[in-house]
Amino acid sequence: MKHVVILISGRGSNMEAIVRAQIPGARIVAVISNRPDAGGLEFAARHSIASQVVDHRAFPSREAFDAALAELIDGFSPDLVVLAGFMRVLTDAFVSRYAGRLLNIHPSLLPSFPGLHTHRRALEAGVRVHGTTVHFVTPTLDCGPIVIQAAVPVLPGDDEASLAARVLVQEHRIYPQAVRWFVEGRLRLTEAGGVRVEGESDGPIGWTVPPVEA
């Protein structure tokens, strides 16, 4: 069994999608939040998953917080650490410690729109296609090797909420898929800085969702 630790800060719907996927060979050993009021903690408790809070406000520095977080994570002997709406910028030391076994989901088609407020910025930029990306985490924010992406159309009349909701449906599809590939040992980092999924065709991996009725 591969041990998976999931880090959240809020609602935890991606964590929930991963748990509900019941990925063979994966055991969700802990859900850890940096916020005591994260909604996702309740789901974890209801599903008898160990949940813990490391409140970042209790630490004098980013380094001290990350060190405490890493100590807690390591107690669960993780094979994979999954950032699922974890809203803290991590130190290089933390990222290096989990190099190659730290995944994140970002609500845009990277490298477009790294950082915050991605849906608002996509609307402001007038893009016609938007989406979401699962990637390995490297020290540069929202910049690591891409595992899988899914695209959605931007429809006339969209606002931030409607676009976010359309993207979220895809997040809930691709994150469990990425975790499944990792657990199956099929993700390979390429020399060119990308990711190859063993056993998949060389074609693009992901989904482009056709326009739907508004």
Ligand code: GRF
């Ligand atoms: C998601 O949109 C994720 O891409 C972003 O934060 C949001 C978290 O949602 N990083 P949830 O907590 O998984 O519901």
